[in-house]
Amino acid sequence: MSEKMGYTDDLRQRIERHIEAIGEFTSTPGQGTTRLTYSEQDLQAREYIKRVMTEYGLEVREDGFGNIFGRLEGTIEGAPRVLIGSHFDSVPNGGSYDGPAGVVAGLEVARLFRENGLTPKYPLEAVAMIEEEGGRFIGGLLGSRAMLGVISQEEFAQTIDKDGITTVEAMRAIGLDPSLPGKREKESIKAFLELHIEQGPILEEEGIPIGIVQAIVGLTQIQVTVRGSAGHAGTMPMERRADALVAASKIVAQLPELAKEQGNGTVATVGRLNVFPNGANVIPDRVVFTADLRAGREEDVLGILDKAETLARSAAGDGIEIDVERQLYIKPKRMSSQVRDLLEQSSGALGIESRPLNSGAGHDAMIFSDFTEVGMLFIPSRGGLSHCPEEWSDPADIARAVDIFYEAAKTLTEAE
Numbered sequence: 297m298s299e300k301m302g303y304t305d306d307l308r309q310r311i312e313r314h315i316e317a318i319g320e321f322t323s324t325p326g327q328g329t330t331r332l333t334y335s336e337q338d339l340q341a342r343e344y345i346k347r348v349m350t351e352y353g354l355e356v357r358e359d360g361f362g363n364i365f366g367r368l369e370g371t372i373e374g375a376p377r378v379l380i381g382s383h384f385d386s387v388p389n390g391g392s393y394d395g396p397a398g399v400v401a402g403l404e405v406a407r408l409f410r411e412n413g414l415t416p417k418y419p420l421e422a423v424a425m426i427e428e429e430g431g432r433f434i435g436g437l438l439g440s441r442a443m444l445g446v447i448s449q450e451e452f453a454q455t456i457d458k459d460g461i462t463t464v465e466a467m468r469a470i471g472l473d474p475s476l477p478g479k480r481e482k483e484s485i486k487a488f489l490e491l492h493i494e495q496g497p498i499l500e501e502e503g504i505p506i507g508i509v510q511a512i513v514g515l516t517q518i519q520v521t522v523r524g525s526a527g528h529a530g531t532m533p534m535e536r537r538a539d540a541l542v543a544a545s546k547i548v549a550q551l552p553e554l555a556k557e558q559g560n561g562t563v564a565t566v567g568r569l570n571v572f573p574n575g576a577n578v579i580p581d582r583v584v585f586t587a588d589l590r591a592g593r594e595e596d597v598l599g600i601l602d603k604a605e606t607l608a609r610s611a612a613g614d615g616i617e618i619d620v621e622r623q624l625y626i627k628p629k630r631m632s633s634q635v636r637d638l639l640e641q642s643s644g645a646l647g648i649e650s651r652p653l654n655s656g657a658g659h660d661a662m663i664f665s666d667f668t669e670v671g672m673l674f675i676p677s678r679g680g681l682s683h684c685p686e687e688w689s690d691p692a693d694i695a696r697a698v699d700i701f702y703e704a705a706k707t708l709t710e711a712e
């Protein structure tokens with residue numbers, strides 16, 4: 297197929313090279329990708345992404361949150377831009393595709409515009425966002441929430457990591473400037489396109505290379521703090537203990553049952569739990585854990601949230617105190633029907649098979665969907681695996697998504 301279709305080997309090879317290069321920026325080599333926001337690995341990935349943007353002839357800029365933009369100027373002065381991209385942070389010991397696949401797709405669509413001499417009326421911007429995962433700063437989706445003003449500049453600046461380091465301190469530590477402009481007015485964004493790996497088994501099992509996302513589940517995260525009394529593991533009689541870890545364990549063990557009972561695809565996960573003082577011969581006096589709760593319908597998100605909070609609070613008593621803090625709440629979101637149709641037409645015109653799909657994972661697209669027209673594509677995940685070193689997707693599928701976004705972006709930017 298012609299270069300215009302972006303379908304040639306060199307596109308696939310460039311994609312493969314970018315993914316491999318970005319995947320190298322990890323603090324856990326050989327044990328998956330760990331690239332926390334504003335870490336040394338962030339800085340390495342950032343420099344790489346900015347270098348590629350420059351090489352592709354894009355105007356490179358970072359905002360006051362550390363999000364990176366590569367802009368292809370439009371002919372209409374001050375026109376809203378079409379953003380294409382995703383995040384470049386990772387979960388601890390994750391994979392190389394969750395986030396970077398979408399960042400690389402944005403870079404390659406912009407390159408195709410340049411390569412084919414296209415001039416957009418509405419500017420095209422490739423974007424690489426920070427802290428979607430919440431691997432360092434609680435809650436996640438931080439780059440998109442800050443950019444769109446869902447959290448204020450002050451709330452952003454006061455956000456701290458588990459060591460009490462603020463976002464602003466961490467930014468400065470790697471040479472970023474938090475005083476740069478950050479918040480984007482919603483009128484300044486015409487559309488947002490995001491490619492992401494499916495992180496599930498459906499596309500691979502059905503042998504379909506492209507999913508057109510219809511909706512993204514609602515999700516909420518609560519932090520539960522269980523307080524008891526420290527004591528000597530050997531001398532404190534069992535009946536006199538207020539063991540925070542035993543109390544926390546009873547809550548954690550019952551959460552999956554609550555999700556199963558509610559059904560409708562409700563899921564509940566405790567992925568982060570810290571025990572204090574964490575001594576082998578000390579009765580724990582404090583346990584802090586997060587519960588990640590999700591469902592496709594808002595009433596189910598609210599339902600599991602209420603059940604989980606009630607369960608946690610029921611553990612109080614006999615020297616045990618419970619504190620529950622809501623850290624994030626995002627309603628289920630639907631993608632723009634206008635953009636979904638455009639993506640469907642584009643993939644059809646290219647002869648690329650696709651199917652509608654909902655997302656059980658959260659994405660920056662769910663934040664943008666309250667402010668602009670949003671479209672999302674999925675590509676198959678091998679074995680349906682993600683958030684683990686085994687995560688892998690085929691660069692040829694990323695190339696297919698680039699082709700589809702290239703066609704859709706030409707329409708959205710009214711390029712000629």
Ligand code: HGY
Binds near residue numbers: 428
């Ligand atoms: O948690 C999620 O769904 C996403 O990977 N941040």
Ligand code: MN
Binds near residue numbers: 383394395492659
């Ligand atoms: Mn992701």
Ligand code: MN
Binds near residue numbers: 387429683
């Ligand atoms: Mn993820």
